[in-house]
Amino acid sequence: MQAPTDVAELNPPERTLMGPGPSDVHPRVLRAMSTPLVGHLDPAFLELMDEVQELLRYTFRTNNQWTIPVSGTGSAAMEAAFANIVEPGDTVLVPTNGYFGGRMASMSERAGGEVVRVGAPWGEPLDPADVRSVMREQEPDVFAFVHAETSTGALQPHVPELTEIAHEHGAYVVADCVTSLGGVELRVDEWGIDVAYSGAQKCLSCPPGASPLTLNDRAMEKIHGRDEPTRSWYLDLGLLEGYWGGERSYHHTAPITNVYAMREALRLVAEEGIEERWRRHRRVAGALKAGVRAMGLEMNADDEYWLPSLNAVRVPAGIDAGEIIQAVLDGYDIEIAGGLGDLAGEIFRIGCMGHSARPGKVLHTLAALGGELERAGAEVDVDLGIGAARRRLAQADEQPVPVDE
Numbered sequence: 001m002q003a004p005t006d007v008a009e010l011n012p013p014e015r016t017l018m019g020p021g022p023s024d025v026h027p028r029v030l031r032a033m034s035t036p037l038v039g040h041l042d043p044a045f046l047e048l049m050d051e052v053q054e055l056l057r058y059t060f061r062t063n064n065q066w067t068i069p070v071s072g073t074g075s076a077a078m079e080a081a082f083a084n085i086v087e088p089g090d091t092v093l094v095p096t097n098g099y100f101g102g103r104m105a106s107m108s109e110r111a112g113g114e115v116v117r118v119g120a121p122w123g124e125p126l127d128p129a130d131v132r133s134v135m136r137e138q139e140p141d142v143f144a145f146v147h148a149e150t151s152t153g154a155l156q157p158h159v160p161e162l163t164e165i166a167h168e169h170g171a172y173v174v175a176d177c178v179t180s181l182g183g184v185e186l187r188v189d190e191w192g193i194d195v196a197y198s199g200a201q202k203c204l205s206c207p208p209g210a211s212p213l214t215l216n217d218r219a220m221e222k223i224h225g226r227d228e229p230t231r232s233w234y235l236d237l238g239l240l241e242g243y244w245g246g247e248r249s250y251h252h253t254a255p256i257t258n259v260y261a262m263r264e265a266l267r268l269v270a271e272e273g274i275e276e277r278w279r280r281h282r283r284v285a286g287a288l289k290a291g292v293r294a295m296g297l298e299m300n301a302d303d304e305y306w307l308p309s310l311n312a313v314r315v316p317a318g319i320d321a322g323e324i325i326q327a328v329l330d331g332y333d334i335e336i337a338g339g340l341g342d343l344a345g346e347i348f349r350i351g352c353m354g355h356s357a358r359p360g361k362v363l364h365t366l367a368a369l370g371g372e373l374e375r376a377g378a379e380v381d382v383d384l385g386i387g388a389a390r391r392r393l394a395q396a397d398e399q400p401v402p403v404d405e
């Protein structure tokens, strides 16, 4: 076999990432990734691990001791959550209102759990009254929900109400915060979430590879009291405790560069301030929302459960979403995405996350999307849209996020 020496030098196109993730990475994070490696047990790295854990606690709004970046993408943190908290025979209540509830079900089943479901149409959040009635019927051991459904652009409001219902029934609460952490108001401790996980490449604007996970003492007690070890060796939190807990002994070789990147991305969160970061996402995505509406398009989600980090925009009648998405990529180097599952062909998914949640990027995206829709024959007024977005950007946030005491 000949050496493939004709493989060209790496030269990917320069894109603006306004899709469901990854988002654009801050140059400081990219620079951190070119920092020379140290060993994963080097005293310098051990110190840096403490810093990452502290920064993650700040970002999750938690005091949970057990707060770590799991090696792998968001699905690794997700699987670490389900593989450990779900014991064989446990009943797990999962949502059916989006793509990721389905993944929760698969992971729970692989962990030996029995899955029961609570529904809402795709694009809508769970209704606490429905959760309460399924809780009464099924008395699950674990209740999982998606705080920010990337597949539909729906935010799950009423989180404290949901966790209260679950706790009244003795269930542990697992929250998927992949598309909310660092961009949308999330208060793990105050809201009573027992286990929360996230990803790097959404509102933290970090390349995928190390993924936040936090568990409270109540959840860790269940895990420590398991009758049989979790079926995953790599994601066994009991074993990972040796590395991320006090001892710092070898379990696996941490992805050093991803941990550097996560540290820098979280430093950016702390510098900006978490509440201010939530406000920025609302303000900039609010301009996007105002722009698409003024242009003549419709948002898929009601304002009550609008998700600033992922804006689902209805595809106008007679328009092929795939063609528009391709034209926006080819003509403007902007990545946006289409709908999945029940919403395939029905919505555009426009991310507004982290370093991509900036005024210039949103105005650029509106101009590109509006221009291509106009070209395809949709009834849109691009100038009206841009004007509305500019005016919205000039205003303060009409619904300020309450600031922590």
Ligand SMILES: Cc1ncc(COP(=O)(O)O)c(C=O)c1O
Binding pocket: 020, 021, 073, 074, 075, 076, 078, 100, 146, 148, 149, 150, 151, 176, 178, 179, 199, 208
């Ligand atoms: C809500 C949600 N959960 C889980 C995941 C899985 O994360 P990853 O693709 O990084 O493995 C994603 C990824 O888009 C997501 O949006």
